[in-house]
Amino acid sequence: AMGQDNVTEFILLGLFSGEDAKVACFVLFSLCYTTVLSGNLLILVTIRGSCLSEKPMYFFLSYLSFMDVCFTSTVAPKLITDLLAQRSTISYNSCMAQMFYAHFFGATEIFILVAMAYDRYVAICRPLYYMVIMSRKACYVLVMASVIGAFIHSILQVSIIIQLPFCGPNQIDHYFCDVFPLLKLACTDTSLMIIAIITTTGVLSILTFVALVISYIIILSTLRTRSSEGCRKALSTCGSHITVVFMFFLPLIFTYVPTADSVSNDKVFALFYTMIAPMFNPLIYTLRNTDMKNAMRKVWCRDKLLESQ
Secondary structure (H helix, E strand, O other): OOOHHHOOEEEEOOOOOOHHHHHHHHHHHHHHHHHHHHHHHHHHHHHHHOHHHHOHHHHHHHHHHHHHHHHHHHHHHHHHHHHHOOOOEEEHHHHHHHHHHHHHHHHHHHHHHHHHHHHHHHHHHOHHHHHHHOOHHHHHHHHHHHHHHHHHHHHHHHHHHHOOOOOOOOEEOOOOOOHHHHHHHOOOOOHHHHHHHHHHHHHHHHHHHHHHHHHHHHHHHHHOOOOHHHHHHHHHHHHHHHHHHHHHHHHHHHHHOOOOOOHHHHHHHHHHHHHHHHHHHHHHHHHOOHHHHHHHHHHHHHHHHHHHO
16 A cells, blocks of 8 residues: 655746746745735734724725735745755645645635625615624624635645645646645546536635626626715725736636646746735725825824924
8 A cells, every 4th residue: 555655745846947037036026025025014004003994894904915915925935935946845744734824825815805895795785784784793703704714625625635645756846735736646546536626616716706796796886876976986996806806816717627737827827816916905905095095194104293293
């Protein structure tokens, strides 16, 4: 019998093989990662340090920013340091841990995006009941539900992989440990598992995406009947939410829905939801948002005001 202890470490093949590309990518991804950290922490501190955190939308946004930081941090530091290494390895246990955390933070982020869509739906379509429906308790329940849902999803993914025997090839054609690249290396027939994962994760991401799109269509059609000033503000908020949803979901759906043979494109798609979307989230949410800009001025310029007095 072959135990999984035959493979104690995996070799991550990374994004590219060319040396020139590696140096360029090292610089690029280091900048991206720095932007993800600084942008999202800026949002987090601004919301927590101002009265914005009392509003459900910003309450969720602060958690979204926190998830962005965690999610990118499970993948980016290793990806960046591996670009400089001659040969990048990851131990079996670290690989399982990385897969768990990537799925956990990623799924939490998806569920929080759903909570944010629900929040906008209530705000625009049921404005009179908004304070009642989106109470502080309800907000915490939604965040907790997101975390628990994501935890169950991740545990399932890992429990599938942990059962597999890995005996021969240990080269992962990716820059982090994910389900499909690992299934390809297992010394057993995994076709049923691939179908199971495509149906669970794939269907989950498609259904969530469709639900989000429908909710925003309902919101936008409701807005058409409203007065101009409030309408413009609501439109710009929903516009930024929709942008984030598309940036995050389309690459995700392309990764989990087609056949498992298309792993080479998956690496490029994965860059979108591991690095690029988390980098743009802070920008998208702050550029056209006056509340956020004012809060930033208050939080970050408070010290200067005190000095000048």
